[in-house]
Amino acid sequence: MSEAPVPWFDVPEAEGLWEGDLVEAEVAGERVLVVHHVDGSFAAYQGVCPHQDFPLAYGKWDEEEGTLTCSGHGWEFDLGSGAGVNPSGCRLYRYPVRATDAGAVRIGIPQDGEAHHHRCREM
Template sequence: MSGGRTATVRWVPAAGLDDLWEGDLLEVAAGGERVLLAHLPGGELRAYQARCPHQEFSLADGDLDGTVLTCAAHLWEFDLHTGEGVNPPGCALYRFPVRRDGDRVEVGIPEDGVRHHHRCRE
């Protein structure tokens, strides 16, 4: 899995399920972080840092085709099942834990802060 999950997270409300239909992307502020929520086919929820590793453009402006997100700025692609780069393959998005709590979506923000942002191999 991508990103640097830590053992202790605090769960913070991020959105209502009515705000995030299947196939949608939504950028939210959660626990001091900009988070991209994705509602993938089959009802899976994913949460990543909301900026592209290339030049920090908002991923919420991108195009979601199935589980592949294409950044609108320079067409970098990421598989939102894993956060791993499709093109280029050496990059990955930082992934946050995410869960449903009734009709709310909550994101797990590391208690000790986000230590690792997205990563790209040189």
């Protein structure tokens, strides 16, 4: 049985986003963090920390290292992969993302009635 196709949604907040910057957006009812890496690629992750749902957009973003530290309790994530750096056993939910030559950014949000974010207890 094949999975239903994932619909794509425009993210106007991410249009014109500078390389090395990030922005939070609400996309199809999901809180999403969009990252424009210094290499020009885009990534999109859950917008809240898996620890206690603190908004990740308020965290300390080190664009050169590619890491984001949550300002809530200092959890750190690799925004190239979504993997937890500290603690290492946790990860961010990653959404598919497309950027067009015209500068539009689109996020794929599954329409399955589920919340699309990971939760992790204290490690």
